[in-house]
Amino acid sequence: MKQDRAIRTARDLVSAGLLDASRLDEAEAVARKYAIAITPAMAGLIDRDDPDDPIARQFVPDMAELSVTPEERADPIGDLTHSPVEGIVHRYPDRVLLKAVHVCPVYCRFCFRREMVGPEGLGTLAPEAMDRAIAYIAGHPEIWEVILTGGDPLVLSARRLEEMMVRLRDIAHVKIVRFHTRVPVVEPERVDEKLIAALKASGKTTYVAMHANHPRELTEAARAAAGRLVDAGVVMLSQSVLLRGINDDADVLAALMRGFVEMRVKPYYLHHPDLAPGTAHFRVSIAEGQALVKALRGRVSGLCQPTYVLDIPGGYGKAPIAGSNVRVVGEGEYVVSDWQGGEHAYPPVGSRGD
Numbered sequence: 001m002k003q004d005r006a007i008r009t010a011r012d013l014v015s016a017g018l019l020d021a022s023r024l025d026e027a028e029a030v031a032r033k034y035a036i037a038i039t040p041a042m043a044g045l046i047d048r049d050d051p052d053d054p055i056a057r058q059f060v061p062d063m064a065e066l067s068v069t070p071e072e073r074a075d076p077i078g079d080l081t082h083s084p085v086e087g088i089v090h091r092y093p094d095r096v097l098l099k100a101v102h103v104c105p106v107y108c109r110f111c112f113r114r115e116m117v118g119p120e121g122l123g124t125l126a127p128e129a130m131d132r133a134i135a136y137i138a139g140h141p142e143i144w145e146v147i148l149t150g151g152d153p154l155v156l157s158a159r160r161l162e163e164m165m166v167r168l169r170d171i172a173h174v175k176i177v178r179f180h181t182r183v184p185v186v187e188p189e190r191v192d193e194k195l196i197a198a199l200k201a202s203g204k205t206t207y208v209a210m211h212a213n214h215p216r217e218l219t220e221a222a223r224a225a226a227g228r229l230v231d232a233g234v235v236m237l238s239q240s241v242l243l244r245g246i247n248d249d250a251d252v253l254a255a256l257m258r259g260f261v262e263m264r265v266k267p268y269y270l271h272h273p274d275l276a277p278g279t280a281h282f283r284v285s286i287a288e289g290q291a292l293v294k295a296l297r298g299r300v301s302g303l304c305q306p307t308y309v310l311d312i313p314g315g316y317g318k319a320p321i322a323g324s325n326v327r328v329v330g331e332g333e334y335v336v337s338d339w340q341g342g343e344h345a346y347p348p349v350g351s352r353g354d
Helices: 010-015 021-031 054-059 127-138 158-169 193-199 220-231 250-262 286-297
Strands: 088-092 095-099 145-149 176-181 205-211 235-241 266-271 307-311 318-320 326-330 333-337 343-346
Touching: 010 021, 088 127, 095 127, 127 158, 158 193, 193 220, 220 235, 235 250, 250 266, 250 286, 286 307
Parallel strands: 095 145, 145 176, 176 205, 205 235, 235 266, 266 307
Antiparallel strands: 088 095, 307 318, 326 333, 333 343
C-alpha cells in the first residue's frame, strides 16, 4: 500500500492497514503517552501480512509500552544530570550535545528520550535559549566537537540549520560538527542541495551519524541520500540499537553492517538498548549481545564491525561492553566500568529514577 503522507495518529494506522481496528483503543492509550509518527518511506516498507515485521515493530505502538519495569527511568542516560544550560549536555570534556529540537520525522517505540520528544515534548529551543547554548559553547575552549541531536536536527529547515552553523563557524575552538539523524533513511527526499549546504555552513569538518536498525531500511532512496552527503564531503557513520525481534540475529546484523559499508557509511555504534520506560520487550541481555557481536567477527569484514556500547544509566557515559568493560556478578547482573574507571551495577540497584 502506497502511503502519501505521514501517519501521526492511531486512526491513521488503522486507515493505512498497519493496525487492526480492534486494537484502536489500545494504540490510542499508548499514543496519549508517547508520540506516533511514521513517514511514507517507512510505512511503505512494512509487510502488513507479517505480525512480527521488524519495521512495524520499530514504529507501530504496542500495549507493552505501558508496562514499566522497576529499573526503567525517564532519563535513562542522565542527560539532565549534565545539562548546564537548556539545550546543552556536557558529559565528556571535549564535546557537547546541542539539542536544538525535540521533534522527529518518526518516533521509535524504543526511544531513550521518548518522554522528551514529540509534539508534547520539550519542543524547539527558543531564541533566547539558543543564545545561551551558543554562548556556553563559545565560553568553554575545551569543546572540540558539537553534536546536533534531539529529536532529529534535520527536521529543521535549511535556513534554521544554516543560521546555527554560521554561529558555530565563529567559535574557533570547535573543529567538528556532528549530526545524529534518521532523516536519510526515513525521509531521504529531505537530503537535497540546500540541506547539505546548510550542514556544511559552519566551515568545520562535518559528520553525519545515520540511524538504521534493519537492512530493509537501506532502500535505494536511502542509499542515494547518503551518497549525496558523502559526495559533498560529509563523513558518514552509522548508529544502530540492538533490539529483540528486529535485529537480534547475526545474519540480520551482518547484512545491516555490510549495507552501511556499501553506502560508504562506517559502522560506528551498536547500542545496547537503554532503560527507557516501557521498552523491556525490546531489550536483549548483555550476554546475548556479546554473543551476537562475537558472531559478527567471523562472518564480516573488519570494515563492518561496530563498537557494542552501553550508555551507563545515571549519566556516566558510554562503555564498550563486548569484552573487558563488563563482568558478570550474578544471574542477569553485571558491573560495567565507565571511561573514568568507575564501576556501576547494571541493571541499577533500586527503583525507577524519575
